Every structure is written in C-alpha cells, then in structure tokens.
Amino acid sequence: MPKTYKAIASQTLTGTETSVTFSSIPQTYTDLVFILNPIGTSSGANYLARFNSDTGANYDGIRLTANGSTVASARYTITGGIQIHDYLINGTSQVPVIICQIMNYSNTTTYKQLYARGNTASNWVQSSVGVWKSTSAITSVTFLSSSSNFQSGSSFSLYGIKAA
Amino acid sequence: MATFIKIASVEVGSGGAATIDFTSIPQDYTDLVILASLRDDRAAAYANSTFISFNGNTANFSSRVAYGSGTVSGSFSLARYAGTNVSEQATASIFSNSQLYISNYTSSNYKSYSIESVTENNGSDGYQYFGAGLWSDTSAITSIGLTLDTGSGGSVLKQYSTATLYGILKA
Numbered sequence: 001m002p003k004t005y006k007a008i009a010s011q012t013l014t015g016t017e018t019s020v021t022f023s024s025i026p027q028t029y030t031d032l033v034f035i036l037n038p039i040g041t042s043s044g045a046n047y048l049a050r051f052n053s054d055t056g057a058n059y060d061g062i063r064l065t066a067n068g069s070t071v072a073s074a075r076y077t078i079t080g081g082i083q084i085h086d087y088l089i090n091g092t093s094q095v096p097v098i099i100c101q102i103m104n105y106s107n108t109t110t111y112k113q114l115y116a117r118g119n120t121a122s123n124w125v126q127s128s129v130g131v132w133k134s135t136s137a138i139t140s141v142t143f144l145s146s147s148s149n150f151q152s153g154s155s156f157s158l159y160g161i162k163a164a
Numbered sequence: 165m166a167t168f169i170k171i172a173s174v175e176v177g178s179g180g181a182a183t184i185d186f187t188s189i190p191q192d193y194t195d196l197v198i199l200a201s202l203r204d205d206r207a208a209a210y211a212n213s214t215f216i217s218f219n220g221n222t223a224n225f226s227s228r229v230a231y232g233s234g235t236v237s238g239s240f241s242l243a244r245y246a247g248t249n250v251s252e253q254a255t256a257s258i259f260s261n262s263q264l265y266i267s268n269y270t271s272s273n274y275k276s277y278s279i280e281s282v283t284e285n286n287g288s289d290g291y292q293y294f295g296a297g298l299w300s301d302t303s304a305i306t307s308i309g310l311t312l313d314t315g316s317g318g319s320v321l322k323q324y325s326t327a328t329l330y331g332i333l334k335a
Contacts, residue, residue, distance in 0.1 A: 005167055005168035005332075006167055007167040007333060007334050007335035008335055009335050010194075010334040010335045035195060035265075035267060035332075035334075037267050037268055037276070064230060065230070066228065066229065066230030066238075066239030066295075067228065067239060068228040068229070068239050068240060068241035069239055069240075069241075070238075070239055071230050071232075071237045071238055071239045092273045092274070093273070093274050093300070094274060094276065094298060095268075095273055095274070095276055096276060096296070097265060097267050097276045097277060097278040097296070099265060099278060117278060117280070117294060119228075119276070119277075119278045119279075119294075119295065119296030119297075120228075120276075120296055121226050121227055121228050121276060121295075121296040121297055121298030122226070122228075122298065123228070124228055124296075125228050125229065125230050125294060125295050125296045127230070127294055153273075155267075155268065155334075157194065157195075157334040157335070158335070159167060159332075
C-alpha cells in the first residue's frame with residue numbers, strides 16, 4: 001500500500017505550555033496535516049498558527065462561524081498568526097478537534113495558505129482560511145493562544161502527505 | 165510505517181439496512197476516520213440527518229453545525245448528528261459524501277468529533293454541513309453505528325450506501 005499519509009511528529013503535553021512548535025519540518029512532502037486537541041487554561045481565547053517564527057503583520061484571513069443558531073463570517077488581520085479557532089475551552093470535558101491543512105508548503109514561489117476546521121460542540125464551529133504573505137518554505141509551525149496556555153494532556157500531531 | 169489504515173468497510177445490500185455498524189474496533193490507533201456515502205428511504209425530502217452511536221449508546225450526544233445551500237445558510241444543534249444522507253426526492257444514484265474525524269477515541273476524556281458532509285443534487289439542491297460533535301462519555305470507543313433520523317420519516321439506509329473506517333496512528 002502506498003505510504004502517502006505519514007506520521008511525522010506528535011506532542012502530548014505533560015505540563016502547562018504557552019506554545020507548541022513543530023520545527024525542522026521535512027521538506028519532502030507535498031502537503032501537511034495537523035490534528036490538534038488543545039486544552040486551554042482559560043476559556044474564550046483564540047488560537048493561532050504561526051509560520052517560521054514570523055511575529056509580524058504578515059497574515060490575513062477569513063472565517064465562518066456558527067454557534068447552533070446563527071452563522072457569521074468575518075475577515076480578520078491578526079499580527080503574528082492565522083486564526084484557526086476562536087474559542088478554547090478550559091477543561092477536558094470538551095476538547096476541540098482542530099484540523100489544519102497546508103498545501104504545497106515547501107514551495108518558494110507562492111504565499112502559503114492554511115485551511116482549518118475548528119470544532120467545539122459546546123460553543124461553536126469555525127472554518128477558516130488564512131494566508132501567510134511569504135514565499136518562504138514552511139520549516140516550522142507554532143501553535144499558541146492570544147490569552148491562554150495549553151494544559152497537560154493537550155495533543156498535537158503532524159502528518160505529511162506525498163503526491164503520486 | 166503507514167499511518168492511515170483501513171480497518172473495515174461496509175456496503176449496504178439489497179433491501180437496505182437500518183444501521184451500518186463497526187464493532188470490535190481495535191484500540192491500537194490514535195484517531196479514527198469514517199468516510200461515508202449514504203442514501204436513505206425517507207420519501208418526503210431531499211435529505212435527512214445521519215445519526216451516530218458509540219458503543220451502542222445513543223445518550224449524551226450533542227452537536228453544533230453550520231450549513232449552506234447556495235441560497236441560505238444557518239446553524240443548528242442536534243444530538244447524534246453526524247452528517248447528511250441523501251433521501252428519496254433526490255435524483256436517483258446520488259449519495260451524500262461525509263467525513264467524520266474522531267480524535268483520541270481511546271482516551272478517558274469526553275469524545276469530540278469533526279463532521280463534514282456535502283450533497284449536490286444535479287444542479288437543483290445542494291448542501292454543505294460542517295460541525296462539531298461531542299459524546300459526553302469517558303469510555304473508549306469500541307463500536308460505532310451510523311443510521312438515519314427515523315423521526316423524520318424513513319427506516320433504512322439504501323442499497324449501495326457505503327462507509328469505511330480508518331485508523332490513524334500518530335508518530
């Protein structure tokens with residue numbers, strides 16, 4: 001069977017952390033997929049993906065959110081990252097599933113786009129697309145929150161997909 | 165080592181089936197993915213909800229879903245919601261397309277899952293759904309059932325409905 005969906009790295013926290021970084025990402029795949037189950041230390045904070053430690057105003061995006069009764073769409077500009085979910089939960093009873101896909105991450109010609117689905121059944125669901133306005137290949141990805149840390153038990157997994 | 169492994173696949177035969185079941189799920193993976201193509205026999209509608217159960221349990225489920233049809237959009241909450249089935253008002257031979265991502269299915273936390281489901285009825289009707297589901301139970305998931313919302317009419321998943329269960333193993 002072709003081995004085209006390969007586990008690259010994973011981190012499960014054993015203590016509280018302010019951020020989680022995947023560095024030295026191999027440049028031998030076509031696309032990347034991150035699966036995140038973050039447990040916040042406070043509720044309500046949003047959640048970002050940052051590329052190659054770029055903390056500048058080099059990110060833009062839009063999001064579609066729904067809370068079980070209303071749907072909303074908005075454009076955002078956040079310095080230092082792409083928003084991938086807008087509502088962390090404090091506690092293990094409702095850990096969100098966040099799926100992030102980055103296509104063609106290693107090319108040095110185009111800006112890089114990230115597509116994320118962040119889902120917390122108790123609060124809302126969010127579909128986001130963001131752009132990192134850099135033609136650099138992505139060699140590291142950092143996940144962090146604007147106003148929360150990640151609790152022990154938070155898990156983050158990286159997979160590589162290789163085109164035929 | 166491959167990390168996206170097919171565990172089991174079910175195709176509904178003639179006469180239909182009330183549920184598609186995956187039982188005795190190995191506990192060796194990190195996450196589970198279900199890819200499904202479904203149609204049911206609800207007569208008075210184009211589409212119907214897919215309902216899910218874990219370990220034969222239909223209680224303690226919740227969800228939050230966003231949807232769009234090309235003309236309208238909205239959001240709803242519906243316990244056990246796991247995507248959409250195409251129903252009998254749709255053009256023949258059309259089935260839905262769904263993905264469920266169930267992360268950390270063996271953990272002792274409550275079980276969260278991501279829902280993505282779409283249908284397109286030959287230019288006349290179409291829906292996209294994406295959502296979050298939660299099973300408020302700390303048990304490891306050992307079996308999964310997919311069925312239809314019989315409260316809205318209909319009783320079986322139609323012949324040629326399929327669902328495949330995959331295991332994903334982290335590094």
